[in-house]
Amino acid sequence: MDSFLASAARMPALKERILDAPDQFRVLTGERPTGLLHLGHYFGTLQERVRLQNRGVRTFVVIADYQVITDRDTANNVSIHVREAVLDYLATGLDPTETTIFTHSAVPALNQLLVPFLSLVSDAELRRNPTVKSEMAASGRSLSGLLLTYPVHQAADILFCKGNLVPVGRDNLPHVELARTVARRFNDRFAPLFPEPEPLITDAPEVPGLDGRKMSKSYGNAISLAMTADETADVIRRTRTDGIRRIAFDPVTRPGVSGLLSTAALCLGSRPEDIADQIGDKGSGELKRLTTEAVNSFLAPHRARRVEMAADVALVDDILQEGNARANQMAETTLDEVRQAMGMTYSIRDQKRQL
Template structure:
């Protein structure tokens, strides 16, 4: 059976298992966080927005605060999987690092690093590519979606091998836990299959254990925060509120957020997605229930809703924005943080690559 057949036939069962397993992992995290190493990260394609914060960043801060060893990848090479150029990559890398630190990821306990600074990580793609086929990669959900969306534009080889690169990200540091949304489960399944196939094909450096652990998913609890136009929040759609924006910029953007003509505010995501999205955003910022927020606004209409959301967002992010401004004003500190993280990631990657070469009998 091909890797894609394995993934396709098992995806529904995998989601159910992953959901149940995530609950069990949360219990284990509370008891002994030292058992886990997390790999997570983002592509530096622009500044992080509040959708990123509530969708993943807040949870990363929580996990790191528990004492879970956390590796955070700034995936600069993956910027060019679907783009012709890098853009202002240097500025975006440091902006992303400032977002992370300002949000509460502790530089003393979290390792921040970039793809391009860790050669051994990227070298793992060669043996990993040997255990998957071209056809299997083309049937991967992300690659297939890219194929369907490109039209007449040829797909790059880097885009085709994107799922394998993600597997290398996870496996180079032997991460055994990856916070993901349910749409990212196929990528994690592929990493698990690559880890297993590598051991089946090349044997083990140490017969008592595999070279790579089988990484598990920690499913995100947070729902999607929609953009200001009621569609998915996305930098490419220009419908986001960036973490680092000022209170005035935030207020201006929220004034043009889409609502509807019904003056009475209710929380009804199915029938009133735009209004409900703003209600939910206020609830997330205030740590309250959306229904309670909606009832409080009542007949206050869209204006009352936007006023409450603006106040809630600005209050929630005020300390983060203040810290971010301090970090951006000290570029030398940001460079030092990234240099230390890159050095640590290289030490880990070099050791893993040495184990891989030993397993493949390539120690000359």
């Protein structure tokens, strides 16, 4: 049984434990601010974070700005993307008094954990990580030290707050497995300090892009949550379909048509096949009209809340300042515990405590 099947088999019992004792869990999740958040993020991660928060699970969301340069040369527009992400978090329902929202670069003690953690993994373990391999192939460049150690950065993100629950899809499961390995090896080598985080495989649907490929900022096939209704209509109108009048859901041979059907179905809570039958011979024009209406109606409440939040020019700064302060306090505490476990504390008081 591979790691995904083994993890999937544990999900029913894990979800029951979360419902019974949410205060026993700490969740770490987040993303790199490489662009605007889109519908894929909304259905894939944002809704799940709000559900966990509202169940009483202590939640940490890292906006991993340092990791933007993992596979690219610059961090252009990163500050804009950070601010836009916070607005989408708030509009979706994250409460900054309940959920700690922070930026990677603002928490030095978190990043210092990388040094001892790197001593616990081998070069071979890092090189066979699927994300490292796929990102290196996509970049077309030589492997950088930062990309090679990317999985250990993520382990530090998870463990600095003693995170024991990480919502993931199948593609990111190896990162949680490595974090479990780092925690276990640190505990065995030095002191029992870290929990072994458990992956929470979410039930979120896979959201295809408008062209049928995976929805991605880099592909230019995404509907961002920050778009206006007119911008949404424009990007849907420009989506390539085909010349076949009869609309049918066929992701292999009709990716553009199928991408639009999937997008409309998610927003309408329907099946793409049912929407295709509804449109029938009315062609791609009707498909695009229906998809535009479905997306704009679905996102209208989110966008209204977003506009309201954005009107308070100090709101995002205040939230990040508070979240960064909380994350720094926790990271410094964890780093002190790590130093003590490794025998690297040098004040007289600490030396007496060790004796």
